[in-house]
Amino acid sequence: MIFNESFIEVTYIIATALFILSLKWLSSPKTSRWGVWAGEIGMALAIIGTLLYRGIVDYKLVAIGLVVGTIIGVPLGKVAMTAVPQRTALSHAFGALCVTLVGTSEFYLRSPDISPFMMSVLSMEVILGSLTFTGSLMAAGKLQEVLPQRPITYKGQNFVNLGMLALAIAIAVILVLHPDQTRLFPALIFIPLVFGVMLIIPIGGADMPTVISLLNSYAGLSAAAMGFVLNSKLLIIAGALDGSSGFILSVIMSKAMNRSFTNVLFGGFGQIQAASGGEKEQRPVKSATPEEAAAILAAASRVVVVPGYGMAVAQAQHKVRELFDALTKRGVNVTFGIHPVAGRMPGHMNVLLAEADIPYDRLLEMDAINGDMAQTDVALVIGANDVTNPAARTDASSPIYGMPILDVDKARTVMVIKRSMAAGFAGIENPLYYMDHNLMLFGDAKNFVGNIVRELSGSGSDGH
Amino acid sequence: MKLDLLTGLYVFMLAAFIGFEVIRRVSPLLHTPLMSLTNALDAIAVVGAIILAGEHKSNLAAILGTIAIIAATSNIVGGFIITDRMLRMFKSSAPKKP
Numbered sequence: 127m128i129f130n131e132s133f134i135e136v137t138y139i140i141a142t143a144l145f146i147l148s149l150k151w152l153s154s155p156k157t158s159r160w161g162v163w164a165g166e167i168g169m170a171l172a173i174i175g176t177l178l179y180r181g182i183v184d185y186k187l188v189a190i191g192l193v194v195g196t197i198i199g200v201p202l203g204k205v206a207m208t209a210v211p212q213r214t215a216l217s218h219a220f221g222a223l224c225v226t227l228v229g230t231s232e233f234y235l236r237s238p239d240i241s242p243f244m245m246s247v248l249s250m251e252v253i254l255g256s257l258t259f260t261g262s263l264m265a266a267g268k269l270q271e272v273l274p275q276r277p278i279t280y281k282g283q284n285f286v287n288l289g290m291l292a293l294a295i296a297i298a299v300i301l302v303l304h305p306d307q308t309r310l311f312p313a314l315i316f317i318p319l320v321f322g323v324m325l326i327i328p329i330g331g332a333d334m335p336t337v338i339s340l341l342n343s344y345a346g347l348s349a350a351a352m353g354f355v356l357n358s359k360l361l362i363i364a365g366a367l368d369g370s371s372g373f374i375l376s377v378i379m380s381k382a383m384n385r386s387f388t389n390v391l392f393g394g395f396g397q398i399q400a401a402s403g404g405e406k407e408q409r410p411v412k413s414a415t416p417e418e419a420a421a422i423l424a425a426a427s428r429v430v431v432v433p434g435y436g437m438a439v440a441q442a443q444h445k446v447r448e449l450f451d452a453l454t455k456r457g458v459n460v461t462f463g464i465h466p467v468a469g470r471m472p473g474h475m476n477v478l479l480a481e482a483d484i485p486y487d488r489l490l491e492m493d494a495i496n497g498d499m500a501q502t503d504v505a506l507v508i509g510a511n512d513v514t515n516p517a518a519r520t521d522a523s524s525p526i527y528g529m530p531i532l533d534v535d536k537a538r539t540v541m542v543i544k545r546s547m548a549a550g551f552a553g554i555e556n557p558l559y560y561m562d563h564n565l566m567l568f569g570d571a572k573n574f575v576g577n578i579v580r581e582l583s584g585s586g587s588d589g590h
Numbered sequence: 591m592k593l594d595l596l597t598g599l600y601v602f603m604l605a606a607f608i609g610f611e612v613i614r615r616v617s618p619l620l621h622t623p624l625m626s627l628t629n630a631l632d633a634i635a636v637v638g639a640i641i642l643a644g645e646h647k648s649n650l651a652a653i654l655g656t657i658a659i660i661a662a663t664s665n666i667v668g669g670f671i672i673t674d675r676m677l678r679m680f681k682s683s684a685p686k687k688p
Contacts, residue, residue, distance in 0.1 A: 141634070145631050145634075146608060146612065148627065148631065149609070149612045149613060149616070149624075149627070149628070149631075150612050150615075152616050152620055152623065152624055152627060153612075153615040153616050153617060154617060155617070155619060155620065155677070155680040155682070158620060158623065158677045158680070159674065159677050159678065161627065161677075162627065162670060162673050162674045162677060165627060165630060165631055165670065165673075166670050168631075169630070169631070169633075169634065169666055169670075172634055172637055173636065173637065173640070176637040176640050176641065177640065179640075179641060179644070181641065181644070181645050182640070182641065182644030182645060183644065183645065183646055184643065184644050184645075184646040184652065185644065187643040187644065187646070187652055187655070187656045187659075188640050188643055188644050188656075188659060190656060191639070191640075191643060191655075191656045191657075191658075191659025191660050191663060192659060192663050194660045194663075195659060195660040195661070195662065195663020195664045195666075195667065196663055196664070196667050198660065198663075198664040198668075199663060199664035199665065199666065199667025199668040199669075199671070200667055200668070200671065201668075202664055202667075202668030202671075202672070203667060203668035203669070203670070203671025203672045203675070204671065204672075204675075205672070207676070207679075210622060210626075210672070210676075213626075213668070213672065214622075214625055214626060214629065217626070217629045217664075217665045217668060217669060218629065220633075220661040220662070220664055220665050221629060221632050221633055221635065221661070221662065221665050223657075223658070223661045224633070224635050224636070224639055224658040224659075224661040224662040224665075225635055225658075227639070227654040227655070227657055227658040227661075228635065228638050228639055228642055228654070228655065228658050230654060231642050231648075231650060231651040231654045231655060232642075234648070234650055234651070235647055235648060235651055243595055338625070339625075342625055342628070342629070345629070345632060346628070346632055349632050349634075349635050350602060352635055352638060353598070353602075354595075354598050354602075356638045356641075357594055357598070358637065358638065359597075359598070359601045360634060360637065361634060361635060361637065361638060362598055362601050362602050362605065363601060363602075363605040364631050364632055364634040364635075365632065365635075366601075366602050366605035366606045366609055367605060367608070367609040367612075367613075367628060367631065367632075368628040368629070368631065368632040369606070369609070370605075370606050370609030370610050370613060371609060371613045371624060371625070371628040372625075372628070374610065374613050374614060375621060375624075375625065378618075378621075464618070466618065471621075471622060471625065472618075472621035472622060472624075472625060473618060473619065473620060473621030473622035473623070473624070473625075474622060476618075476619045476620070476621070476622065476680075477622045477623070477676055477679070480676070480679040480680045480681070481679050483679075483681065485681055485682055485683040486619055486680045486681065486682065487682055487683050488683070489619060491618050
């Protein structure tokens with residue numbers, strides 16, 4: 127059956143090419159949907175090729191797996207856009223589960239006849255897979271708010287975590303030297319499973335974009351390790367692509383927060399805040415009503431809207447679109463300034479605003495919009511806090527000093543929609559709120575934007 | 591075996607470089623769909639699971655393999671559906687009234 131074997135390899139080669147094209151076409155919104163189609167065709171080819179593999183004797187189990195997986199997958203593909211971060215975390219967990227289970231089976235099938243190299247990659251596959259599995263479940267739980275979102279830290283946390291990791295690696299080394307010690311193998315799964323939980327416990331919501339990217343990278347690397355175990359080039363390539371994608375996103379996210387990976391994972395943002403959160407500023411702030419805000423916006427010629435996680439929580443994106451329409455109709459130039467870490471995962475804000483039908487050419491990156499901030503009449507901040515905090519530029523003692531921010535304070539007028547003066551998620555004071563040209567718009571983002579829209583359209587139809 | 595290892599490492603290295611170059615060019619606009627798409631592509635691990643469950647070399651392997659197929663298939667199906675839904679939402683400026 128030489129023909130059969132090479133036929134499978136050919137489907138894999140075509141699938142590989144289609145996967146690379148798929149990612150290449152994602153570079154622009156214009157070609158991006160081709161990317162999905164290329165990925166789908168590649169995936170279908172690879173699966174069909176695999177089903178032709180002559181070693182398969184039990185088609186019933188395979189069919190059950192494919193059908194049940196599809197039944198679970200369809201609703202997961204149809205979740206609301208606001209639930210995309212937790213869905214993504216959940217799918218990292220599923221991917222890692224698959225890799226871990228395959229690795230476990232391979233170990234028991236092959237032991238004790240496992241070469242040192244094979245055992246090394248197998249250990250890597252299982253360690254990365256298990257920790258990504260529980261870590262991603264924890265992240266999904268925090269994002270879905272079934273678990274407390276506040277970072278939980280305790281003394282010696284890093285010591286405990288690193289100790290567990292070291293123990294898992296030590297067991298892996300023993301197994302590499304003595305692959306017949308099958309009794310040790312369950313520990314190689316169990317310890318990373320616990321480690322994954324412990325790793326995410328100290329992570330707060332604001333760090334989620336980095337952590338999700340990092341988990342994405344781990345999921346990819348574990349799949350690549352599985353490719354080495356199964357000697358499948360297709361899997362090595364897909365894993366390497368996923369791993370490098372997660373890695374690039376992690377780097378972008380960390381840079382956008384001016385922190386290193388190790389700082390995100392082991393730094394405990396919570397501890398730093400506790401130290402600086404003590405003193406509260408008692409200076410007066412200026413506030414405005416929806417009527418006043420509408421008048422200021424209507425008089426502007428250039429408005430930059432800065433959305434943050436608060437907009438997503440308040441489900442305000444559709445009202446924001448109405449505001450965008452009302453202002454655009456009056457000839458106001460409205461753009462959106464998107465900080466890389468706004469929201470709970472990379473690109474979160476773009477997806478929500480695109481869902482609300484805001485054209486993507488109005489959504490600008492931080493670097494693209496900061497230069498124009500000084501020529502902006504009004505910067506309207508909706509549910510964002512730390513990413514607009516000028517202390518990141520000016521106050522070397524601030525925990526977020528050095529983090530790149532959207533320079534909304536350089537606009538002529540700044541308006542911030544916020545529920546109250548309570549410090550944001552990260553607990554850091556924002557001096558922006560006490561500036562002379564800043565107006566606080568107190569209230570729920572959705573209601574407040576709705577009220578502004580009503581004012582704008584009301585006065586518009588009256589002919590004022 | 592040794593040759594396989596080296597070939598595998600070559601493949602991994604080249605794929606990582608291609609990944610870096612291609613993904614670096616992905617617009618930050620599309621970072622969320624990027625993650626859901628790579629997630630779906632990563633679920634190509636299903637081919638390993640299919641062989642494991644299909645070969646039925648042991649009951650443990652068959653059971654774990656089937657669960658692995660379920661997990662990976664749900665990622666494939668869900669990942670492609672949601673990525674396409676997201677990408678369909680990204681529209682350029684419609685011709686606007688002056």
